[in-house]
Amino acid sequence: xxxxxxxxxxxxxxxxxxxxxxxxxxxxxxxxxxxxxxxxxxxxxxxxxxxxxxxxxxxxxxxxxxxxxxxxxxxxxxxxxxxxxxxxxxxxxxxxxxxxxxxxxxxxxxxxxxxxxxxxxxxxxxxxxxxxxxxxxxxxxxxxxxxxxxxxxxxxxxxxxxxxxxxxxxxxxxxxxxxxxxxxxxxxxxxxxxxxxxxxxxxxxxxxxxxxxxxxxxxxxxxxxxxxxxxxxxxxxxxxxxxxx
Numbered sequence: 001x002x003x004x005x006x007x008x009x010x011x012x013x014x015x016x017x018x019x020x021x022x023x024x025x026x027x028x029x030x031x032x033x034x035x036x037x038x039x040x041x042x043x044x045x046x047x048x049x050x051x052x053x054x055x056x057x058x059x060x061x062x063x064x065x066x067x068x069x070x071x072x073x074x075x076x077x078x079x080x081x082x083x084x085x086x087x088x089x090x091x092x093x094x095x096x097x098x099x100x101x102x103x104x105x106x107x108x109x110x111x112x113x114x115x116x117x118x119x120x121x122x123x124x125x126x127x128x129x130x131x132x133x134x135x136x137x138x139x140x141x142x143x144x145x146x147x148x149x150x151x152x153x154x155x156x157x158x159x160x161x162x163x164x165x166x167x168x169x170x171x172x173x174x175x176x177x178x179x180x181x182x183x184x185x186x187x188x189x190x191x192x193x194x195x196x197x198x199x200x201x202x203x204x205x206x207x208x209x210x211x212x213x214x215x216x217x218x219x220x221x222x223x224x225x226x227x228x229x230x231x232x233x234x235x236x237x238x239x240x241x242x243x244x245x
Contacts, residue, residue: 019241021216021227022067024060031060031179032217032227033146035068036075037242047077048141051093052104053150053181054083058092060148065096080139084126100138103128106157131158132171143174143235150181156196159203162228164210176236178213178228200224 024031036047047068051061061079068075079097083089086101093099105128135141149155159182161167168175182200207213207228217227230236234245 019216019229024063024067026057026060028057029150029181029225030217030219031064031148033064033177033179034229034240035071036239045074045076047075047145048139048143049077049079049097049146049148050135050139050144051079051081051148054081054089054093054099055150056085056088056092058096061093061096064146077145082134084128100134102134103154104131104134104151104158105154106130106161108133128154131161132167132173135173136171142172144176145239146177146179147175148179155180155182156199159199162203162213163206164212174230174233174235176230176233176240178226180226180228182224182226 019034021032021034024033049061049064051058058081061081065077065079068077079093080100081089081093081097082100082102082104083093084101084103090099090101103126108128108130110125110127129138135144149158151158162175162178163169182203207215212230212232213228214231215226216229217225219225229240231241232245237243237245
């Protein structure tokens with residue numbers, strides 16, 4: 001896996017150590033997170049942790065849970081996992097939190113997605129629900145501390161949600177930390193490939209110009225794996241960086 005220019009620059013300024021970014025590894029990828037430093041109020045002691053796309057692997061989530069339990073203060077982390085495949089995922093994720101047999105997308109209905117079956121990814125039409133509806137009406141939460149998103153190509157419909165004045169803002173939802181896998185835009189359908197590339201370029205343009213999320217890691221392989229931190233939100237900055245805006 002190649003390092004992006006973003007990761008090279010962050011390594012040069014030793015961002016991982018200075019921000020105390022921790023690494024969590026599952027079967028085929030790395031996730032990142034900063035632990036809370038501020039526990040001065042009740043809200044700081046609660047965490048909402050959302051996994052979109054469990055993929056029959058919770059090693060990284062278990063590692064995260066085990067490491068937070070070693071902290072000198074108590075963190076009450078609520079885990080919520082979603083994946084369209086019930087088998088194995090329910091049994092696994094129920095060990096740490098609530099599991100929902102759903103695909104999450106930018107709309108309601110059926111969508112063609114790559115799902116893990118018989119140890120390989122296969123293309124299936126799966127039922128999916130819209131992201132905001134899932135957060136507001138099913139989970140009933142408006143603050144997400146960690147979002148780990150591997151939605152198997154549905155992420156292209158969700159990229160615009162993270163823009164300033166986008167769907168998340170309209171719904172009053174705050175996300176502090178995001179691990180996102182953006183699947184390769186190189187596909188056989190040239191028209192859809194161009195659409196994916198344009199959406200990815202626009203996403204990066206907004207990340208830079210909206211001045212909300214810092215890209216703290218960017219792994220480049222077949223897919224793009226991003227770690228973003230919300231440095232523009234008072235709750236996120238106070239809780240995870242320990243200073244006031």
